[in-house]
Amino acid sequence: xxxxxxxxxxxxxxxFGGVVSLNDVSLHQxxxxxxxxxxxxxxxxxSLFNSLTGVYKPQEGTITxxxxxxxxxxxxxxxxxxxxxxxxxxxxxASRMFSALTTFENVKxxxxxxxxxxxVGAMLGGPATRRGEKExxxxxxxxxxxxxxxxxxxxxxxxxxxxxxxxxxxxxxxxTNPKVLLLDEPAAGTNPAEKLDLTELIRKVRDExxxxxxxxxxxxxxxxxxxxxxxxxxxxxxxxxxxxxxxRANEAVVEAYLGSSDTGTSQATTSPDxxxxxxxxx
Amino acid sequence: MKDMLRTxxxxxxxxxxxxxxxxxxxxxxxxxxxxxxxxxxxxxxARSSFFGLFATQRWVVWLALTLIVTGVIRAVKFLRxxxxxxxxxxxxxxxxxxxxxxxxxxxxxxxxxxxLVALFIPALISDNFWQxxxxxxxxxxxxxxxxxxxxxxxxxxxxxxxxxxxxxxxxVTAWVTGALxxxxxFGVHLDPFWxxxxxxxxxMVAGILLGIPTLRLRGDYLAIVTxxxxxxxxIFLNNLYKVxxxxxxxxQVPHFVFHVGPLKYAWGLGPVPYYYLTLGFVVLFxxxxxxxxxxxxxxxWTAIREDEVAAESxxxxxxxxxxxxxxxxxxxxxxxxxxxxAQTNFLSPQTFLLSVSINVxxxxxxGGMGSIIGVLVGAALVQFLLTYLDHYAPxxxxxxxxxxxxxxxxxxxxxxxxxxxxxAKRRRREIAMAEAGEGHMDELLTGDTx
Numbered sequence: 001x002x003x004x005x006x007x008x009x010x011x012x013x014x015x016f017g018g019v020v021s022l023n024d025v026s027l028h029q030x031x032x033x034x035x036x037x038x039x040x041x042x043x044x045x046x047s048l049f050n051s052l053t054g055v056y057k058p059q060e061g062t063i064t065x066x067x068x069x070x071x072x073x074x075x076x077x078x079x080x081x082x083x084x085x086x087x088x089x090x091x092x093x094a095s096r097m098f099s100a101l102t103t104f105e106n107v108k109x110x111x112x113x114x115x116x117x118x119x120v121g122a123m124l125g126g127p128a129t130r131r132g133e134k135e136x137x138x139x140x141x142x143x144x145x146x147x148x149x150x151x152x153x154x155x156x157x158x159x160x161x162x163x164x165x166x167x168x169x170x171x172x173x174x175x176t177n178p179k180v181l182l183l184d185e186p187a188a189g190t191n192p193a194e195k196l197d198l199t200e201l202i203r204k205v206r207d208e209x210x211x212x213x214x215x216x217x218x219x220x221x222x223x224x225x226x227x228x229x230x231x232x233x234x235x236x237x238x239x240x241x242x243x244x245x246x247x248r249a250n251e252a253v254v255e256a257y258l259g260s261s262d263t264g265t266s267q268a269t270t271s272p273d274x275x276x277x278x279x280x281x282x
Numbered sequence: 283m284k285d286m287l288r289t290x291x292x293x294x295x296x297x298x299x300x301x302x303x304x305x306x307x308x309x310x311x312x313x314x315x316x317x318x319x320x321x322x323x324x325x326x327x328a329r330s331s332f333f334g335l336f337a338t339q340r341w342v343v344w345l346a347l348t349l350i351v352t353g354v355i356r357a358v359k360f361l362r363x364x365x366x367x368x369x370x371x372x373x374x375x376x377x378x379x380x381x382x383x384x385x386x387x388x389x390x391x392x393x394x395x396x397x398l399v400a401l402f403i404p405a406l407i408s409d410n411f412w413q414x415x416x417x418x419x420x421x422x423x424x425x426x427x428x429x430x431x432x433x434x435x436x437x438x439x440x441x442x443x444x445x446x447x448x449x450x451x452x453x454v455t456a457w458v459t460g461a462l463x464x465x466x467x468f469g470v471h472l473d474p475f476w477x478x479x480x481x482x483x484x485x486m487v488a489g490i491l492l493g494i495p496t497l498r499l500r501g502d503y504l505a506i507v508t509x510x511x512x513x514x515x516x517i518f519l520n521n522l523y524k525v526x527x528x529x530x531x532x533x534q535v536p537h538f539v540f541h542v543g544p545l546k547y548a549w550g551l552g553p554v555p556y557y558y559l560t561l562g563f564v565v566l567f568x569x570x571x572x573x574x575x576x577x578x579x580x581x582x583w584t585a586i587r588e589d590e591v592a593a594e595s596x597x598x599x600x601x602x603x604x605x606x607x608x609x610x611x612x613x614x615x616x617x618x619x620x621x622x623x624a625q626t627n628f629l630s631p632q633t634f635l636l637s638v639s640i641n642v643x644x645x646x647x648x649g650g651m652g653s654i655i656g657v658l659v660g661a662a663l664v665q666f667l668l669t670y671l672d673h674y675a676p677x678x679x680x681x682x683x684x685x686x687x688x689x690x691x692x693x694x695x696x697x698x699x700x701x702x703x704x705x706a707k708r709r710r711r712e713i714a715m716a717e718a719g720e721g722h723m724d725e726l727l728t729g730d731t732x
Contacts, residue, residue, distance in 0.1 A: 053595060084597035096592040098585050100711040109585050112578040113597035119606055122577030123570035129577065136578070156711065176597050 003069045006031045006180050006212050007052065012061030014047055014236075021047040022058060023236040029180070031069075034206055034213040036227035038220075038247075040256070043233040045216040046093060049182055052214075053090050054080040067179035085114055089173035090182035093216075095165040099158035103168055106157050107143055110175030112136040143171040146208075147201060163194030167201065174205065181205060183215040187222050195219065199226055224248070232256070298348075301694055306344050308687070311677045351663065358392055358655060358704055392655055393568060400561055404554045411673065413553040417625055420665040421560040422618045426638075427645040427661035428567050428654065429614030434643065435652030435706065436580060437607035438587035439497070440505040442639050443512025446492075447485045447612040449519060449634035451619020453526060454481040456629055461534035464525040473539040474624035478617060485616025486609040493605035512639055519631040531630025535623045549624070556625045563621075564658075567614050572654050574610070583607060584708055637685065644688045648695045650702025652709045660703045664691065 007029040014022040022044045029035045037045050050056040052063060054075060063075035067087030075083060089110075098106050112132065121129040144150045147167040152160060157168060166186050173181050186202065187195045199222055206213050217223045223230065224244040232240040232247060234256045240247060247253055311324040326341045404413060426448060433441045456462045458480055460471035472480075496507045519526045538549035538559065549555045574580050585593040586600045594600060623629045649660020668684050695702065701710045 055591065055594075079599070080591075080594040081597050081599045084595060090595050092592065092595075096589045098588045098592070100588060100708040101581070101584060105581055109578075109581050109593075109598070110596045113582070115578065118577075119574065119579050119610065122574050122579050125573050132578070158711075172596060 003066060004030055005064075006033075006066055007214070008062075008064040008066070009048075009052075010062045010064075012048075012051060012058045012063060014044075014051055014056055014058040020236055022051065025061070025233070025236070025238055027231050027238060027241070029212060029214055031066075032206065032210065032212055034202070034215070034226055034228050036215050036217060036223045036230045037233060038217065038223060038230055039233035042235075044236040045233055046184060047236075048233070049090065049184055049216065051076075052182060053088055054078050054083045065180075081113075084176055084178070087177070087179035088182065089176050089178035089180070091166070091169035091173055091184055091186060093184040093188065095162075095169050097157035097160075097165060097168065099156065101157060102154050103144065103149055103157055103160065103164075104140060104153040106168055107171045107175050108136050108140045110172040111139045111143070113176060139175065143175055146174070146204075147171040148197075161194075162189040163191065163197065166190060166194075166198060170201065170205065174209065174211065178211055180212040180214060183213065183217075185216055185218060187217060187219045195222055198222070202226060297698060301698075302344060302348055305687075305690070306340065308690070354659065354663075355703065357395070358659065393572075396655070396658065397561075397565060400564075404557055410553075413557070415669045415673070417553045417556045417560060418622070419669045420662055421557065421564065422621055423642065423645060423665045424564060424658060424661045425560070425567065425614050425618040425621070426642045427649065427657045428564070428571060429611040429618070430642050430646050431611075431649075431652065431654065431657045432571060432574075432614075433607050433611040434646050435650075435657070435709070436575060436583045436587075437604055438583070439604060439607060440501065441508045441608070441611070442505050442636075442643070443492075443508035443510070443515075444611070444615060444642055445634050445636065445638040446512045446515040447488060447615035448619045448622075448638065449515050449631075450485050450488050450612075451481040451616030452623040452629045452634070453519065453619070454484045454616070455620045455623040456532050456535050459534075459536055461532045461536070461623075462525065463523070463527050473541065474536060474620060475538045475540045477624075478620050481620045482613045482616045485612040485619070489608040489610075489612030490605055493608035494601070497601055497604040497608065509636070509639075512636055516631050516634055516636075519634065526631075529631055531628065531632075533628040535627045535629065537627065538624050553625070556621070560621055563617055567617075568654060568658070571610075575652075575654065579603065579606065588712065640685075641688060644692050648691055648703060650699075650705045650709065653702060653704050653706035656702050656704030656706065663703075664688075 005028045007027075009025060009027045012022055012025045013020065025044070025048065027037075037048060039045055047056060051058050052065075052075060057076055061076075064072045065075050065083070065086060065088060066072045073083075073086045075088075078086075098109065101109070115132050115136070118129055118132065141150065141153075144153055147170055149164060149167055149171060152164060157165065160168060170181070170183070170186070183202065187198055190198060202213055202215070203226065205211050215223070215227070227244060229243060230241070230247050231238055232250075232253050239256060240250045240253045242250065307322055307325045311321055311328055314320060326339065328340050329338065403416065407413060407416070426444065429447075430441065430444050433439050433444070453462070455474050455477040457464060458466055458472045458477045459474050460466040466472070492508070492511055496504060496511075499507060519531075520529050522528070537551075538556075540547045547555075549559070582593070582598050582603050585596070585598060586603055590600050622633065645661040645664055646657055648664055649658070650656030668687070671679065671684060671687065672681060699705070701713045705713075
């Protein structure tokens with residue numbers, strides 16, 4: 001348990017009745033690292049994400065999140081909104097926008113969620129509330145600029161393209177000032193140009209904002225170009241760990257997941273138009 | 283010809299006419315075995331009074347009412363149509379910040395029109411029965427509906443026991459004014475005017491106490507638990523004889539007196555001063571709730587309503603915001619309770635039945651969940667019609683029959699205007715998206731969707 005690790009997962013097992021979703025999983029993420037978790041469908045990737053964000057409670061093992069050096073937080077048993085306050089933000093596999101709200105409002109919800117409650121102030125329209133609103137507005141614009149969605153500020157989030165939705169989700173997560181951003185298949189349903197933009201954006205998030213990135217992705221090209229280190233999950237267990245080059249050369253991985261095809265172009269299960277991916281419930 | 287009948291306008295006129303005729307016949311006289319058509323014919327031709335102003339045939343009255351209602355809806359829509367549409371706002375960050383404020387001025391101008399009309403109602407309607415009813419049956423229900431709108435419309439929580447907070451407000455008033463068998467706190471009998479803050483506070487605390495354990499439940503489960511809570515309160519009121527006066531309740535609640543220093547004003551028997559007091563509070567709640575809707579609290583409610591998991595992942599504590607919605611909704615119900623107790627001087631458990639909760643829920647759904655102006659206009663309209671029915675009861679009409687009409691209204695609303703009379707923007711989008719399976723949002727933004 002080093003202070004350098006932002007996530008430290010030790011022997012985590014998660015069961016749903018008789019089904020073992022995560023089996024004795026141990027992994028860690030260094031601060032400032034872009035880490036990827038790959039694996040075939042049903043390997044437990046999203047279960048791992050849900051365990052890291054407090055949605056699921058694994059029965060065994062420990063998960064330690066160290067957002068600030070010297071201030072470790074035990075993840076298991078904490079509520080998702082508390083963990084977000086501690087510095088964990090995420091996106092979802094099927095993008096979960098607040099579709100009746102505009103892009104601007106979506107991001108603003110993230111920007112203002114850790115301000116004081118202020119229901120009374122909001123009803124009276126007091127100066128503190130107005131200051132808070134302005135501050136949140138400013139932060140929201142900043143983030144929309146950062147992800148390149150300023151022109152879509154007043155568009156309803158439901159009418160955005162898939163690529164724009166992914167950006168919006170990233171902006172929304174970043175608005176909560178996280179230390180680590182968990183991206184669940186950020187490239188699902190996007191076209192090749194959007195994929196390229198997303199790769200750039202994710203790297204920019206890490207480089208300019210200093211936010212560590214943990215991502216799940218089926219698109220091998222994106223993962224291999226982006227991730228500094230990878231874990232491979234299969235049937236709920238970690239079967240390999242290493243740099244992209246090491247993983248490419250790993251026999252077990254190729255067999256379990258990539259098959260015999262060329263790793264550089266494999267698209268796994270992501271459908272080109274993204275329909276199935278969007279309809280699935282994260 | 284066939285094409286003309288297929289236009290949306292023709293369809294809408296046809297459907298509205300069908301519903302209007304149905305209601306006309308439902309509320310008309312009954313036929314007999316010997317004259318089976320008398321009921322139907324009489325429904326149109328029987329003479330009826332138009333607000334006591336003049337007497338004419340029933341169908342004329344209905345036509346006039348329909349035109350008035352349509353006019354009001356059109357007027358409100360016209361005002362709202364000038365709201366800049368989401369997509370047409372200049373796409374600059376500055377405009378993005380300014381847009382909510384511009385919207386606000388228009389929002390308040392439509393409230394202004396309603397307020398102006400409301401201010402002159404007592405002058406226009408001199409009939410004592412109607413003045414009385416406007417306070418007792420309309421204004422109080424408008425307050426209740428505004429409160430329930432926060433819970434159901436904003437936070438998306440189905441509360442079937444809302445009457446409990448109404449009852450708590452009324453009984454707290456009776457308690458602090460010394461009208462109950464239970465002695466007033468510290469033996470001090472307050473004027474009901476000072477019961478207002480106390481009753482509101484107690485109702486809010488009740489909302490929080492009910493909310494914390496129950497709001498972990500979702501959907502139907504929450505509805506059942508709140509239903510139970512409403513029933514428990516009524517049963518307590520009935521059976522705690524030494525505390526609440528049991529089923530006879532109390533008829534000792536004094537009228538409002540405002541007395542600070544040299545200022546003194548006593549509300550007497552006349553309904554008009556009560557009307558203005560209630561109107562003042564309706565305006566207060568209106569402004570407060572409207573601000574709340576467009577604040578971070580309102581956005582958080584929308585987020586939780588749409589996707590609780592995503593909201594939580596952004597650091598929103600759903601329980602906290604839901605409890606808050608309960609407490610804020612309870613506040614306005616508590617105040618409605620004070621009004622009822624003080625204005626009628628009387629209260630008994632018979633006033634606070636499950637049927638009240640359902641009645642208020644119908645008002646909210648009819649007016650448009652989450653739409654403050656819709657709930658306001660819808661509640662006033664429906665309560666007016668119910669009172670009218672009750673007062674000018676057609677032959678054979680029983681007071682309990684109003685629930686037939688409420689039920690029919692609910693069904694008609696769900697079929698023809700699922701987002702309500704004057705839909706809330708966010709709600710309308712949600713419903714439209716659910717129907718379309720997401721996507722195709724642009725026509726929603728530019729078009730005037732019925």
